[in-house]
Amino acid sequence: MSKSNNVYKDAYNRCLRLLEETSNLPSEPELGAMLGVSRTTVRGILARMAENGLIAWDKRDKTVLRAPKEDDFFPDEETDSLSQIIERSFMRRLLAEGAEAGMQINELELAREIGVGTTSVREFLIRFSRFGLIEKRRNSHWVLKGFTHAFALELADIREMFELRSAAAFAALPDDSPVWADLDRLETEHRALARDIANRYPEFSELDERFHRLIHSASRNRFIVDFYDVIAMIFHYHYQWNKAGQRSRNETAVAEHLAYIAALKSRDLAKVEAACRKHLTSARQTLIDSTPEGRLNVQARRAETPAGNTA
Amino acid sequence: MSKSNNVYKDAYNRCLRLLEETSNLPSEPELGAMLGVSRTTVRGILARMAENGLIAWDKRDKTVLRAPKEDDFFPDEETDSLSQIIERSFMRRLLAEGAEAGMQINELELAREIGVGTTSVREFLIRFSRFGLIEKRRNSHWVLKGFTHAFALELADIREMFELRSAAAFAALPDDSPVWADLDRLETEHRALARDIANRYPEFSELDERFHRLIHSASRNRFIVDFYDVIAMIFHYHYQWNKAGQRSRNETAVAEHLAYIAALKSRDLAKVEAACRKHLTSARQTLIDSTPEGRLNVQARRAETPAGNTA
DNA sequence: CTAATGTCTTTTATCGTAAAAAAACATTTG
DNA sequence: CAAATGTTTTTTTACGATAAAAGACATTAG
Structure with missing residues (x-):
């Protein structure tokens, strides 16, 4: 073929x-x-x-x-590329039940299951390894490190470091930089989304990515920019398969983004840092809650809360 | 075959x-x-x-x-793995003259030149891409971004962020952590090297890597730990092919490491930060000087300096 | 004579395949 | 019967081959 x-x-x-x-x-x-x-x-x-x-x-x-x-x-x-097909298939398994840390990944088995050649699976795994969720044993199999609590924390830590730095760089950009126009456009889109959040909340995911990528672009650092791929990947699949509480989460996030945008426009570094920190803290919680361990905790929190609270 | x-x-x-x-x-x-x-x-x-x-x-x-x-x-x-062979071959071209940013990389040509299959070259390029020196155009060729001044700056920035954080985490580690013994051992090795620096300066490269990896391990963050691979790779080839001024550079670095180790042992965060900053600043300069643009500047500096200075 | 179309060549993406190496299973030995 | 050896199966690693897609060159139209 x-x-x-x-x-x-x-x-x-x-x-x-x-x-x-x-x-x-x-x-x-x-x-x-x-x-x-x-x-x-x-x-x-x-x-x-x-x-x-x-x-x-x-x-x-x-x-x-x-x-x-x-x-x-x-x-x-028929229009999806092979790597997309493999990625989706792999992520489905990874985020599904029973994908425990330490489990070994079999190239041949994966390839057969998805119905593709081993080369494509190998290349996918190599590309995917930079996300820190899998690891290769020399001359041997891949090991699943898993979408764990530890992973979420490590990811969130780096994200905060990078985004605080990017946001500060962003605010320091000269007035004639084209990013300010981009930011205005994003602000408008945020406001439009906020007005009709009840119906349009699923659109937030895509807007979120564009917003954060714009901020990171101000860092002018390829490692920071590239790192957002890890976050985007996780969020992409997370948004796709974990819909619980999505609406309220997105509603909060839109509000935080708007505050963050206002802070950036004020050029006041202290305000920027505060708004950025606030948003990243709730993003961190969202991320932690979406790990398998996190989900159990969320359930426990719900059980404790008096009934009627469906958020 | x-x-x-x-x-x-x-x-x-x-x-x-x-x-x-x-x-x-x-x-x-x-x-x-x-x-x-x-x-x-x-x-x-x-x-x-x-x-x-x-x-x-x-x-x-x-x-x-x-x-x-x-x-x-x-x-x-005959004992080298294919990926080592490809990597060496590729790095030789990359760090040699005429490897300018924007140049396109041809898988087939590379494969033929090295005498290996295309698949191996492809996989190498995918693995190598995380170092930020090359980039793939969708459905098309790879583009060389090059070991440029910008690359050196971006790399050094992240390195400083990560290492300052790791060093702080290191100093905060409890007294009974096994890292203190590792640090003592490294200190001894540094002193031994310092005593016979005239003959043993080429051994510094390997010691340097172990020292920094130990510090980064204290971050307990896979992204930080993995990032050191980028630095290690650059330094590895840099040490191998750019011997000019190596001895004096290494002598300085050993002294800085010893000061850094002393600061860590003091557990005094302010001292740790100062020693770390100092060392990273000179490491940054070394890195910048080793880029093609940097080498020209070094030559210019030498020309300005009165003769007799062979450092 | 520039920009489009037509034609031909090169390169990338992917598979099947085979040897090397790992891993699993069966058998023996102390 | 636990740990080693012997045997078999599975998996990883790498190549060459082939269709898709890109790119280069030649030709033609405005």
Whole structure:
């Protein structure tokens, strides 16, 4: 089978969306830039679109003939890259019950279970190892270190160090830096989300990531910027699979972000540090609560609290 | 060719050394533990030793017949793992002239040049990417970010953050913690090295790494501990290929380490911070000086200084 | 004569496969 | 019967091969 053409399929689907908006597609290089693929792939897409009667393609002329229908699209599961598939599959196991620290990870078994080659699994594990959740024994198997309480604490510690530093650097940025416009835009989005939090709270996850990445970018330090990948990964799966109390958590976080944004705009370092600390402290608690040990504690806290409290 | 048996060859060589010390080799599992390999490999080693008349092997009895000779050993170049070979080869190119930022890295070309399969090169690059010196373009080539001035600064910044924290944690460790004994041992080694610095200065590199790793271990944070890999890697190659001024640099560093150790033993946080800062500042300068841009500056400084100063 | 298209080449992503090494299981020995 | 040896199975490590995708070069259209 050698290699799936998911890049082509995914770009094809995205190109279908473009079809809805114009009557004439742009040049091949331009399309390639828009879709983030090479001209080779663009031409593949155009050929198929012509074949399926979506466009009339003759050299520079790519006239749209009809709007795309539901079954012009490739099914979603065919557009994922192998590494995404492996990651999802692996994370599902990792965050599921019974994934205890010390357990050994078998490349061959993983590969068979997911239905991919061992090479891809190996490469995934190597890439994934930088998140600190697994570890390799020389000439031997991988060991699961697990999404434990210790992991959450260690992660939160570094995050706080890095973000306090980034936030201070951010506040010290000159007025004409483009980050202030980015921050304004994020603030607007936060306010919009806050107004309709009851319905839109699931959108917070994505906004959260953009907000923190903007702050970290002010550090101008690749190690700090890259470290956010660890946090983003954890939060991504956490948000996906642990919905308990999500709404109230997000509501709190939005409010904290707004206070944090206000502090940044004030350029007052003491205020920035206070707002940043406050937000990171509750983020830390959220993280700790989402570990297996943490979840037990949350349950215990609930049991103690008089009934009627459904937050 | 599929896979080299360097694990076997390396363990065989190490086992030959063992032969010089005893008249009877221990049990297979015990040997495996000593050499860090599986019983399968141990038996392979024993079989060859028996065949070459080094030992008489009959079940539990492994009597040494003769001392190993020079040509009983496998040549050194056959005992390196593939990833070591690739890493060395890659670092040579990276630290050599003409490795400019932005340059693209070709997996196939690298593989051909080193004489290994593409998979191994790919896996190396993925592993290596966490050092922040290269970056991958999605579905495309790797880009060299280069060992630049910016890299040195970013690395030094994080290092200082992490080490100040670790050093503070170290000093706060209870008196009965085993780290104090480790520190005493390191102090002794430092003093011994200091006494004969003129001859033994090249040994500092290894001592340096053990010292800093010990301090970082006190942080009890996997991200901090793992980060030292980046520094160790850079220093390893730096020490190997940039010998200019090495002796005086190491002499200074040994003295700074001794002051740092004394500060740690005093448990006085202010002293610890001062000693740590001092050492890290000169380490930062060393690092900066070893970048291509830095080397030019060093040359310029030398040109300004009146002749006769060969430090 | 620039920017697009058409064509050809190179590189990346992924698999199957085979040897090396580890690990599991069975058997023997002190 | 615990710990060693002997034997078999499984897993890791690495390569070469192949389709997808990118990239380079040649040609044509505006």
